[in-house]
Amino acid sequence: MQFSVLVDIRLRDGISDPAGATIERALPVLGYEGIGGVTVGKTIRFTIEAADVGAAREAAAELTESFLTNPVIEDAELTVEALVAEASPEPGT
Amino acid sequence: MQFSVLVDIRLRDGISDPAGATIERALPVLGYEGIGGVTVGKTIRFTIEAADVGAAREAAAELTESFLTNPVIEDAELTVEALVAEASPEPGT
Known part of the structure; x- marks a missing residue:
């Protein structure tokens, strides 16, 4: 049976996030206000x-x-769902 | 009012995904079988x-x-949720 898996990976709390920090610093310069806590995963x-x-x-x-x-630095959250086989019946299964 | 936003970014269908392809190629060598369709977002x-x-x-x-x-190459899905302000009341709001 086939399952679809989504692994959502984020940096752990306290681990520095330079990509997120860079985006956050750039936003006011680009005219976007009121945005904070930017993190990239x-x-x-x-x-x-x-x-x-x-x-x-x-x-x-x-x-x-x-x-x-x-x-050590990343946290992962898993989402697993059954995939409904549609148009590809396999002989012998 | 504060809202939390999650932007889930994936490569569009048909755009090559070298990171996903590299993971997929490595898995059988590492002893993982039955895994396919690896994509990285x-x-x-x-x-x-x-x-x-x-x-x-x-x-x-x-x-x-x-x-x-x-x-041009990426699709994004947005999830927006209201953030319940808890322990930080701001005077004047």
Whole structure:
């Protein structure tokens, strides 16, 4: 069964965010007022083959922690959803 | 009134995603099977001062299109939510 996974990665609290700080500094110069707390993160989306949603989440969490993020400075939030197979039936499954 | 804004930025369909492709190529070598369709995007979060949620969304959309993304290759999805002011009452507001 296929699942879609969204890994939402943010810098941990207290870790400096130079990209966000740069955007925030530039905004008043560009005429945008009243904007603060700018932070920049990243997302990684993929599909994963697993027996059920629990197994998909476990595999995705392991992959996220060991390979997709740096847990020392980054926090990740996982969203796992079943993908409904539509127009691509596979013979033998 | 303060609103929190999440800008979820993804490459448009058909735009090549070298970061995602590199991750996808590396996974089988590292022992991860059954993972496909890897894409990498970014998120920008900030707070904005506006009269109501409509004004906040409009200002955030304008900022996103003109400054935070490249609309030629990127698609952005906005999530705007009212921030409940908690422990910081401002005199005069």
